[in-house]
Amino acid sequence: MTLKSLADALHIRKELAVLPHSAHIGILGGGATGVELAAELANKFQVTIYQGAPTILPTASSNFRHSVENCLKKRKINIIVNAHWDTPPKGVDYLIWCTGVKQELPPTDMSITTISGEVLVDKNLRVKTAENVFSLGDCAATFAPKIAQTAEQQARVVAINIIRVVERKPLVPFSFRCRGFLLSAGQFCGVGEINGFTFFGFFAWWLKRTIYLFKIVGLLPKWKLAWEYTKKVIFTTR
Numbered sequence: 243m244t245l246k247s248l249a250d251a252l253h254i255r256k257e258l259a260v261l262p263h264s265a266h267i268g269i270l271g272g273g274a275t276g277v278e279l280a281a282e283l284a285n286k287f288q289v290t291i292y293q294g295a296p297t298i299l300p301t302a303s304s305n306f307r308h309s310v311e312n313c314l315k316k317r318k319i320n321i322i323v324n325a326h327w328d329t330p331p332k333g334v335d336y337l338i339w340c341t342g343v344k345q346e347l348p349p350t351d352m353s354i355t356t357i358s359g360e361v362l363v364d365k366n367l368r369v370k371t372a373e374n375v376f377s378l379g380d381c382a383a384t385f386a387p388k389i390a391q392t393a394e395q396q397a398r399v400v401a402i403n404i405i406r407v408v409e410r411k412p413l414v415p416f417s418f419r420c421r422g423f424l425l426s427a428g429q430f431c432g433v434g435e436i437n438g439f440t441f442f443g444f445f446a447w448w449l450k451r452t453i454y455l456f457k458i459v460g461l462l463p464k465w466k467l468a469w470e471y472t473k474k475v476i477f478t479t480r
C-alpha cells in the first residue's frame with residue numbers, strides 16, 4: 243500500500259483497524275512521511291522502518307535527525323538502514339510504501355524532463371526550451387526540498403514572472419528560503435528546527451498543527467479541524 247493521498251490514508255486506516263495489536267507493520271522509506279507514519283502507528287503496533295539510505299531523514303541536519311531518532315527509540319520503533327528490497331521483508335504483516343512521490347506529467351518532450359520525470363527549469367522557473375511555460379512545486383527540477391513551503395515560495399515567483407513577461411521586464415530568480423522544519427513524532431511529540439535551533443516535545447507538535455490550521459482555506463474547515471485537534475488533546479490517554 244502506498245501513502246500519497248487522502249484516499250490512501252483512509253484506506254490504510256480502514257485496513258489497520260482490523261489488525262491485532264501484535265501485528266508487525268513495515269514502512270518502506272525513512273523520509274518525513276515514513277517517520278511521521280511510523281510514530282503514529284507505534285502506539286498500537288510493532289513498527290519497523292526500512293530505509294534505503296544510510297540514515298533516516300538524510301537531508302535533515304544531524305541535530306534534527308538525532309532528536310527524531312531519540313523520539314522513535316522511545317516509541318520502540320525499529321530502524322533498518324541501507325535496506326533495499328525487490329520482495330517484501332519477512333515477518334511483516336502489513337507493508338506501507340513511503341518512498342516519495344513520482345510526477346504525473348502528461349506525455350511530454352523527454353528533453354525537458356530529468357530521468358525521474360521532473361521538469362527542467364531555469365533559475366526563473368521557466369521551462370527550458372518553452373518561453374511562456376513555467377513549472378513549480380514537486381514537479382519542477384530545482385535543488386529546493388519537495389515540501390509545501392517550496393511550492394508556496396515558487397508560486398509567488400512565478401506569479402511575479404508572468405506579469406514581468408507581459409510587461410517585457412527582466413524575470414526574477416527563485417531562491418529557497420528555509421523557514422524551518424517541523425515533524426510530528428507521534429502523539430503529542432514533535433521535532434522542530436527554526437534558524438538552526440532544534441527543539442522537541444509537545445511545543446513542536448503543537449506548533450506544527452497550529453501552522454497547518456492557519457494554512458487551511460475557509461473558516462468552516464478551519465473550525466472543524468481545530469475541533470478535531472482539541473478533541474484529540476482532551477480525550478486521548480497519554
Ligand SMILES: Cc1cc2nc3c(=O)[nH]c(=O)nc-3n(C[C@H](O)[C@H](O)[C@H](O)COP(=O)(O)OP(=O)(O)OC[C@H]3O[C@@H](n4cnc5c(N)ncnc54)[C@H](O)[C@@H]3O)c2cc1C
Pocket residue numbers: 245246247275343346347348378379380381388389390391393
Ligand atoms: C503523504 C505526504 C505528506 C506530506 N507532508 C508534508 C508536510 O508535512 N509538510 C510539507 O511541507 N510538505 C509535505 N508534503 C509535500 C507537499 O505535500 C508537497 O510538496 C506540495 O503539496 C507540493 O505542491 P504541488 O502543488 O507541487 O503538488 P500537489 O500538492 O501534489 O498538487 C498537484 C495537483 O495536481 C494534480 N494533477 C496531477 N497530475 C495532473 C494532470 N496531469 N492534470 C491536472 N492535474 C494534475 C494532482 O491531482 C494534485 O491535486 C507531503 C507529501 C505527501 C505525499
